[in-house]
Amino acid sequence: MTAIKMGLTIEEAAECTGIGRNTMRKLVDWGKLPVLKVGRKTIIRRDYLIANFRSAYGNNTEASLLLDFARKHMPEELSAIESGYNEVYEKRHQRIEERKAVLLVQEKTRAKGHEITQAEEQQQPEGIAA
Numbered sequence: 048m049t050a051i052k053m054g055l056t057i058e059e060a061a062e063c064t065g066i067g068r069n070t071m072r073k074l075v076d077w078g079k080l081p082v083l084k085v086g087r088k089t090i091i092r093r094d095y096l097i098a099n100f101r102s103a104y105g106n107n108t109e110a111s112l113l114l115d116f117a118r119k120h121m122p123e124e125l126s127a128i129e130s131g132y133n134e135v136y137e138k139r140h141q142r143i144e145e146r147k148a149v150l151l152v153q154e155k156t157r158a159k160g161h162e163i164t165q166a167e168e169q170q171q172p173e174g175i176a177a
Contacts, residue, residue, distance in 0.1 A: 060091045
């Protein structure tokens with residue numbers, strides 16, 4: 048039977064989360080991650096990591112702390128990541144704008160076609176009655 052660990056060492060937590068070991072150690076030293084110290088070994092609760100990574104978005108305190116840390120200690124890497132995201136966003140935004148323009152043209156074409164059809168229907172009864 049394989050047991051699932053309830054706690055992870057800093058190295059294991061770093062590997063699981065993709066955060067570097069040194070960064071993980073600094074977060075522990077700064078008191079940003081709750082840990083259990085057993086002798087020289089530092090244990091981070093698995094459920095804490097899972098819960099905080101699931102909810103790591105905009106207003107999350109931990110996410111803000113990680114971003115602040117990245118801004119201070121890894122500004123080049125963070126700016127590269129942000130520019131990559133911005134590039135993807137701009138491409139998506141441009142495609143959406145192009146689709147909107149196509150849909151507007153199609154809508155105008157349909158509206159004109161509908162107006163022409165209505166005008167023809169109104170003229171047809173007059174011609175039949177005469």
